Amino acid sequence: MIRRTARAGEGPTDISRFEMRLSRVLRWGLAVSTVLILTGIVVSMVRHPEFMTEASSLEPLLRPGVAVDVTESLMDAPGRGLVTAGLLVLMATPVLRVLASIITFGRQRDWLFLAITSMVLVLMLLSFGLGRVH
């Protein structure tokens, strides 16, 4: 399929290559996180066969908990840890996408958009970090 994505004022090939690169970054992040999450769920089922048969084993899973430390839980609850790792990879995809744009705008010497995307990254990480303060 031929895509026509040339934008006003852009080099004709830059922008579509750029979009494909961003798309690839997102897809890779999603693939890795999906595999981790599904593996984690399967591992949980294998280690806790009661998850498939006992209705009473649901309630403890829905109890308010604390943040899971990935490394710790990979040791003593590998299923849960793998799912959490998958979720963290998922949460990293938008960050990676912004990083990839920063690199591209830098290469294209598009200083205005380099500044815009860099500020977006800083603001993103700043407000993500705020969660640790509260």
Added chain:
Amino acid sequence: MTPLVFMLCVFVISIGGGCFGSMLGLGGGVIVVPGLTLLLGVPVHYAIGASIVAIIATSSGAGAAYLRRGFVNTRVAMFLELGTTAGALAGAFAAGLIEPRWLLLTFAAAITYTALMMGRYKDPPRLAADAMPPVRGRLRLSGAYTDPRTNEHHAYRVGRSGLGFVVSIVAGVLSGLLGIGGGAVKVPAMTMAMGIPIKVATATSNFMIGVTAIAGAGVYYTRGDIDPYIAGPTAVGVLCGTMIGTRFMIHLRNSAIRWMFTGVLLLIAVQMLRKGLWP
């Protein structure tokens, strides 16, 4: 209900959320939160945590698909993201200072008004088939896309970027402070204020919402609201949903998307009104 059945139910609900969210650029929280709380009795905190994950999954999944179609205006997205992230940060700071009740009631009114405007909105006249819009302004936001429904190439001019930027700050404050309504504000701003075709606006909004959601995700994660056994199946379900939703959306009539959007806006307004009146 065994945990296995529970996770399958979460998965199925999330498919709906991802499908619907990716069509309208809203992120799927509109379906995931009520679906998990009302149908499965999930505590609200976990449902909101799962909805943050759903938004990020919708954004990345739908974003990847729409990017390949050339539906996403990446320059508009990155320009407006500056507004939404700044707004989200301001919203997080202001969270303790402002009574959310008045905010909810104000926005319920504003969104109802937007919904009515959206219902009456007509697309700007299409530019001639191979006319490229003139390069205007330093931001170079104008663009073009090919509509698979009609197989026509649409070039469009992006105007009033200042107004769009201000509204995206408001959208960011909304999602930072209330956790709802970010996409609902951005899409009307992009179409009605900036003159972007609705398909490009929803695709671009989809692409953007992940960045704003990340800003809030830190809070929920450290609080332990993102439960792996709820958010995990949500993420996978939403991703499957985006594969359906993105394929469906590109073939819809612009007016159909607009009407669906108007309906959802009214629904969000009712939700805000209810939260504002009976917190």
